[in-house]
Amino acid sequence: MSAQVPKARKITCIGFDWRAEVSLKETLALLRGKTREAWQYSDELTADVVVYETHNVLAQAMVRRSAAENTGRVFFPSSSEDDSVLTLRYPFGASRLVACLDSASLQLQGRVPATEQAEAPSLCQRLDDALRAPGTLAVSIRAGDQQGWLRLPERELHWSQPLGVDEIAGLLSGEVEVEALGPTEGAALRRLEAAARHPAPAEGLLWAIGIARSKGSLLPRLDIARPCRLRRWPDFGAIGRRSLDIRCASLLTQRELAPSHLAMMAGIPLGVLGNFLNACALVGVLEPGKALPAAAPAPQAHALPQESGLGSVLRRIRTALAIGQ
């Protein structure tokens, strides 16, 4: 194999709030040239290095899964009882991050960086396209030896084995094939029916794909200027959640808003909102609003007002319970 200029290695984080994501991106930018290898942030969970929140169930499952499959990926937990383990806790300190990245470089030596596939559509988009293709009766989903299918229009999911958080984690971290099946693919459909018999919660799988496999871009069918709303709350009890998801859902269930307007009201960067909106769209709770698309983002005057007495109380309750800060 001929020598080549190594591509930047990829790092991602899972289980943290969006602020950790933004912080990691910014810190990486500051560290350019200070690490053994070049690093860039990625939304894909197939990145070389994954920083994970120790208490997040999906993150734990991914780590277990990856260890079992010997993927060679390097994981850093946010905390550990074992002092010898390198941990990365949010807010990420620059020197600690350098130490972790250099340690990861040593561990990854000889491993070819994950291939660039930036131009290929995200799994989220492929699945969304399949679900919306005219005449689709079912969508087949294959990941390694796991196989499942979604019956339309009910979106009932059947899987080849009981689909728990471990299986979803495995599916999120690897290659997934998606195929829309129409009336002419009766035989394939019958094979699927026979192979995947375990009923499984579709919302959890679709949500996880929207959040974790969107490549950071809004689905093409969604428009940042077109008002939309949620027809109901996603069941965050079943699917796991980030604080920003709850914040955005509380706004979008009460008022139709263009994503650009939502970003301003929620005080969350538009880039970070994309995964949330994609997940809502995949789950089928996002619907177009009745208002016309906004010609321009809503005026700044409508942004988050000064903290009122109630705002202060809500903030202090959050502090006391250590939630959603």
Add this chain to the structure above:
Amino acid sequence: MLDDTQLEPIPAHFGGALDRLLATVPALTGAVLSRSDGFEVLSRTRAEVPVSRLSALSSSMVALSQAALREVGMHGGGGSVLVEGQDGKLLLLEVPLRGQPMVLAAIGGPDLITGTLLWAARDCVRQLIQP
């Protein structure tokens, strides 16, 4: 007129105990015996009394007063709650029956002397526990 409300089979001596309470204290408007979770068991009334509402309220008030006593380090049952207003008074007494504790509520007009009410109601509780 005395009216008798009975939800399920109850010990025969309960009725007698309430009858004697009302006979002993003519100023009483009524007496209601409830389980500690707020269900009425038996009542004797001389006037209109919202028996089921009173049962639920009695159990809440007794439970709250017990909780208040526990918070200041006073434990043990056999407690009472006395509520007085311009038009009369309401006395709630715990009835520590084994297995199914109950609450006795006694309602009286403004002329009813508190001491008399307390004495007669406690005597009624004794009869309920030891026939």
Add this chain to the structure above:
Amino acid sequence: MREYKLLFAGPMGAGKTTAIAAISDAAPVRTEAVNSDRVQHSKELTTVGFDYGEIALDGGDRLRLYGMPGQDRFDFMWKVASEGALGVVLLSDNSRPEPLKDLALYVESFRAMAERGAMVIGIGRLGSGHTSVESYTAWLAGQGLSLPVFTVDVRRRDDVLLLLDALLYQIEAARLLADTPHA
């Protein structure tokens, strides 16, 4: 010192006492009595006054948590406690025969809070019943309400925090939107 209160309501056995115990700073005050209505629920004790827990806030203020007695003959307690409450966490027990009928009673009783978005619904024992999460949201939509509905296990502190997190965002969003004209 200022005090704020949150309510926990729902039918007997839905887990209100447990939920408060999961997040209160100190062991909650309980007002339980021997449960004689074993047809409604098989548990030994049931709340007849209210459960009370509290959470200390910055600046010396305090958040009071009140667990309402579940049975509807205690609705006087619901009315008393509703005054000035920030919001209410409704817990449903999906293993009961008619969970949506239960829900209707509590939504109606705490209607004012539901209408200003200060209500969140946690469904317990989802798998032990036949009512789907969609049925809950559809019923609410029929009432003109769009409230957070989550499947939860209130024995887990994290699930209780999810309910509170959503409730706080709901209250905040309602206020924010009230201050913001339609686009």
